[in-house]
Amino acid sequence: MGRHKSRSSGEKNMLVAERIIKSYGSVKAVKGVSFNIKRGEVFGLLGPNGAGKTTTIKMFTALTKPDSGRCIINGHDVASAPEMIKPLIGVVPQVNNLDKDLTAYENLHIYSLLHKVSGFKNKIPEALKKVELYDRRNHLVSGFSGGMQRRLLLARALLPEPEVLFLDEPSIGLDPQIRRGMWDTIRKTRYQGRTVIITTHYIEEAEALCDRVGVMRKGELIALGTPAELKASVGEYVVEYTGAEGRLMQEIKCTKDEAYSEAKKHNGIGVSIRRSNLEDVFIKLTGERIE
Amino acid sequence: MIQYGWYAVFIRQMLLFRRKILKMGYVFSAMMMPVVYLIAFGFGLGGSVKIHGTDYLSFLVPGLAAMSSMNNSYNWVASSLNLNRLYFKNFQTFVQAPISPSSILAGEVLAGMVKGLFASMFIIIVGVCFAANFHISFPFIVALLLNTFLFASLGVITGMITKTHEDTSTYSNFLIMPMAFFSGTFFPVDQIPVLLKWFIYLLPLTHTNILIRKASFDQGALVSLLILIIYAFIFFICGSRLIKNYSE
Numbered sequence: 001m002g003r004h005k006s007r008s009s010g011e012k013n014m015l016v017a018e019r020i021i022k023s024y025g026s027v028k029a030v031k032g033v034s035f036n037i038k039r040g041e042v043f044g045l046l047g048p049n050g051a052g053k054t055t056t057i058k059m060f061t062a063l064t065k066p067d068s069g070r071c072i073i074n075g076h077d078v079a080s081a082p083e084m085i086k087p088l089i090g091v092v093p094q095v096n097n098l099d100k101d102l103t104a105y106e107n108l109h110i111y112s113l114l115h116k117v118s119g120f121k122n123k124i125p126e127a128l129k130k131v132e133l134y135d136r137r138n139h140l141v142s143g144f145s146g147g148m149q150r151r152l153l154l155a156r157a158l159l160p161e162p163e164v165l166f167l168d169e170p171s172i173g174l175d176p177q178i179r180r181g182m183w184d185t186i187r188k189t190r191y192q193g194r195t196v197i198i199t200t201h202y203i204e205e206a207e208a209l210c211d212r213v214g215v216m217r218k219g220e221l222i223a224l225g226t227p228a229e230l231k232a233s234v235g236e237y238v239v240e241y242t243g244a245e246g247r248l249m250q251e252i253k254c255t256k257d258e259a260y261s262e263a264k265k266h267n268g269i270g271v272s273i274r275r276s277n278l279e280d281v282f283i284k285l286t287g288e289r290i291e
Numbered sequence: 292m293i294q295y296g297w298y299a300v301f302i303r304q305m306l307l308f309r310r311k312i313l314k315m316g317y318v319f320s321a322m323m324m325p326v327v328y329l330i331a332f333g334f335g336l337g338g339s340v341k342i343h344g345t346d347y348l349s350f351l352v353p354g355l356a357a358m359s360s361m362n363n364s365y366n367w368v369a370s371s372l373n374l375n376r377l378y379f380k381n382f383q384t385f386v387q388a389p390i391s392p393s394s395i396l397a398g399e400v401l402a403g404m405v406k407g408l409f410a411s412m413f414i415i416i417v418g419v420c421f422a423a424n425f426h427i428s429f430p431f432i433v434a435l436l437l438n439t440f441l442f443a444s445l446g447v448i449t450g451m452i453t454k455t456h457e458d459t460s461t462y463s464n465f466l467i468m469p470m471a472f473f474s475g476t477f478f479p480v481d482q483i484p485v486l487l488k489w490f491i492y493l494l495p496l497t498h499t500n501i502l503i504r505k506a507s508f509d510q511g512a513l514v515s516l517l518i519l520i521i522y523a524f525i526f527f528i529c530g531s532r533l534i535k536n537y538s539e
Contacts (some may be wrong), residue, residue, distance in 0.1 A: 044341055058539060065538045086389040097380040099303065102311055110306075113299030114388035 011240050013072075014039040014164060014195040015060065020069035020219040022055050029055040031219040032069065037212075042196040044210030046203070046278060048288075051216040053199035054094055057168050060197070061091050070180060073164060073207055087115075088164030094169045094199075096149045099150050100142040104133050107141060108159060115160035123163040128157040131185060147178040154185055165189060167198045170206060184210055203279045215282060231276045252276055296390025300396060300398025302367025304371075308406065321410040324360040329417060332477060337378035341458025349425045352418030353503040354476035356411040357438055361496055364407030365449075365467055366459075368399055383539075392534035396447055396527065404436070408494050411435065430512050434503035437519045441495055453532040456520040475500035495522045 012168035015037040022030040031050040036044045045053040058064040060071045070077050076084040077284040098107050103122060112120035131151035141149065150170065157165060170186060171179040186209055189196065196277040200206050206213050207227050214216075215223040215230070223230055237259035243249035253259040263271045280290070311317035337347035376382040385395045422474035441484040449462045464510070473483070474496035485489055490498050507514040 063383055063386060063539050083391075084387065086387060089387065091383075091387055093380065095380045097309065097383055099381055100379075102303075106306055110303045111384065111388075112300055112391060113302065113385065114296060116295065116389070123538060260515055 006262070007238055009072045011040060012287060013037060014074060015043075015197065016070075016072040017060075018070040018072065020059055020066045022052075022064060022066050022142060028219050030059070033219070033251055034069075034214075035196065035214055035221060035224060037195060037202070039195055040197065041194050042209055042211045044206040044213040045197070045199045045216055046206040046213050047216035048201055051201075052219040053216055054168055056107070056216075057091075057166050057197065061166055062086060063075070063088055076275070087160075089166060090157035090160060092150070092153045092157045092168060092170055094172060096146070096153060098152060100143045101140060102126060103138050103140055104144075105137040107152065108156055112154050112159055117160050120159070123159060127159055129154040129165045132176075140254070146173045147175075147182075150174060150182060151185070154182070156166045158189060159191075162194070164195045164197070167196065169201070170198055171200075171202065179205070184229075203277055206278055209234070213278065214219065215278070215285065217282075217286055217288075223281065227278060230278060230281045234276060234281050236276055238274050238276045238280055240272050241266040248266075250280075250283075252280055296388065296394035297397035298417070299388075299390070299399050301386060304399065304402030307371075309352055321406070322359070322361050322413050324357045324362070325410070325414050328477075329353055329414060340404035346422070346488070349418070349422040350479075350504070351477065352414060352422045352425050354500055355414045355433060356418070357365045357434060357496060357499045357503050358471045358476045358483065360411040360435055360439050361442045361499070362407075362409035362467065362471065363410035364403040364414055364439040365446040366445030366463060367406045368403035368443045368482050369449040369453070369459050369462065370456075372399060372447060373453050373456055375454065375495035376450065377454075385398055386469065386534075388538055390460060392537075393531050396444070396530045398528075399447055400440060400443040400527070401451075403446055404439040407443065421438075426506070428506050430505040430516075434499050434519070437516075437523055438496070438503075439501040441519060441523040441526050444523065444530050448533060449455050451530065451537070456469065470494050470496045493521060499524075 002188055005150060013020075013036040016034050019034050020030055021028075021032050033052070033056060036166045045056060047053055055064065060073065060078055062085065063257045065079050067153055071079065071087040074088060074152065078085050098108070102110070105128070108124045108127060109120065111126065117123060125134060125137070128137050131154060133148060133152055133155070134149070134209050136144070141152065144152065154167075155168070165196050173184045174182060183205070186196070198205070198209055199277075205208075210227065212224070212226050213230060214221050225233070232247070235254045237253045239253060239259050239262045241249055241263070253262055259273045263273055308317040324520050333348045333351045333355075337351065338381070342350045355362050355515050375539065376521070419427070449459060453462070473487075473491055474494050475486070476478070480488065480497055480500075498518045501515040502519065508516070
């Protein structure tokens with residue numbers, strides 16, 4: 001994936017999380033998470049359900065106030081100056097929060113009015129064509145499939161041309177083919193210089209879309225880096241073999257030679273060597289699988 | 292500061308309202324209760340009852356207009372806000388949009404007013420056609436507008452503080468329904484025991500019922516008008532604060 005040109009010059013951080021903490025009753029959802037995201041960067045938060053990804057996004061998008069710490073977008077603290085950040089952000093939430101009793105066009109019309117989108121009469125048909133929903137523009141959203149609703153949400157979030165786009169589990173519940181179509185649409189948006197924050201529990205999604213990935217578990221950020229850096233930190237090659245009682249075992253090795261010699265130890269039956277992925281990083285760090 | 296954003300919130304509600312009206316079920320549910328009261332009390336009981344020397348139907352119609360405008364402006368706002376916040380989650384799109392909390396409130400309240408006025412329209416038509424001494428006075432119009440405004444604002448408050456959808460009907464049963472019966476809808480408040488009277492005069496619907504039956508703005512009408520304005524102001528400010536401090 002090629003690097004794109006940022007809309008704004010300089011390497012200034014567009015988003016900063018400063019030791020953000022959020023609890024719901026006795027449940028500590030986010031436990032002091034910090035990270036910086038540069039302008040134009042596509043940043044992923046990867047982790048299993050309940051890791052605190054959505055809560056983090058909610059704090060950045062003015063839906064939830066942190067108990068302590070600060071969420072900063074373009075130099076403004078979200079909690080104390082939400083009016084400064086709202087014109088900058090677009091959100092595709094995890095829950096499909098479209099108005100199901102309105103048509104696709106009406107949904108985008110209302111959103112355009114809320115965000116004061118100029119020339120929306122021309123922009124809405126264009127937006128609908130981009131996500132291949134133009135022919136269904138006058139249909140009620142209640143009749144749309146899950147994939148169509150996710151596409152409409154993406155079109156809606158992009159209408160005001162936000163500088164920062166939040167995608168909370170953008171392809172959740174979509175079948176693999178439609179998921180790839182969604183990824184193509186997301187890739188197109190990053191070439192327009194946007195800063196994009198994606199939460200996902202799909203390994204392939206994080207690897208396919210993100211420049212950098214923060215790995216979250218139980219409210220904490222346990223690793224941060226480019227997918228290549230994260231994989232290199234645990235080893236690039238994975239040797240898989242059948243262990244005692246038929247269990248699938250794996251060893252992560254740094255070099256190809258180490259991987260071959262490890263494979264030989266297991267007599268070559270049911271043994272394979274593959275490149276490591278972010279799931280392996282997560283397993284190495286936590287001893288658990290993401291999904 | 293209320294800005295242009297109220298229009299988006301209002302238009303959304305009107306588009307949804309238009310679809311509901313076309314489904315007809317909404318129209319029946321909104322108008323059913325006042326129509327039952329109108330037939331049972333107005334046409335049934337009304338023939339043999341006179342209040343302050345006037346026929347009962349002419350007394351009842353303004354009360355029912357106030358009651359049904361209260362019920363509908365309150366219930367539809369409280370219920371839709373509660374569902375949009377807790378279940379459909381589309382309230383998030385308002386919170387994340389670059390519009391002020393007062394704009395969100397104003398849009399919801401205006402939409403609630405339209406629903407309340409729509410529901411009371413049928414009663415008013417019946418009054419104009421069948422009640423001998425019923426007239427649409429200037430205080431009548433002011434009372435109806437203020438009534439829908441303050442109860443739609445109260446609906447926003449309920450919609451913002453309820454934690455489950457069931458809570459909405461709890462508030463309605465304990466707050467709205469007793470008010471419908473004791474605030475002078477069906478009989479004059481002066482017939483209520485003295486001990487209860489001070490409480491009845493605290494209720495906003497009592498003052499709507501006083502104002503709505505006045506032919507002109509006499510002293511009593513002005514007192515009730517002032518009380519309704521104070522209630523409307525307090526509810527609007529509280530609703531606005533709740534939206535401003537919204538956090539999931």
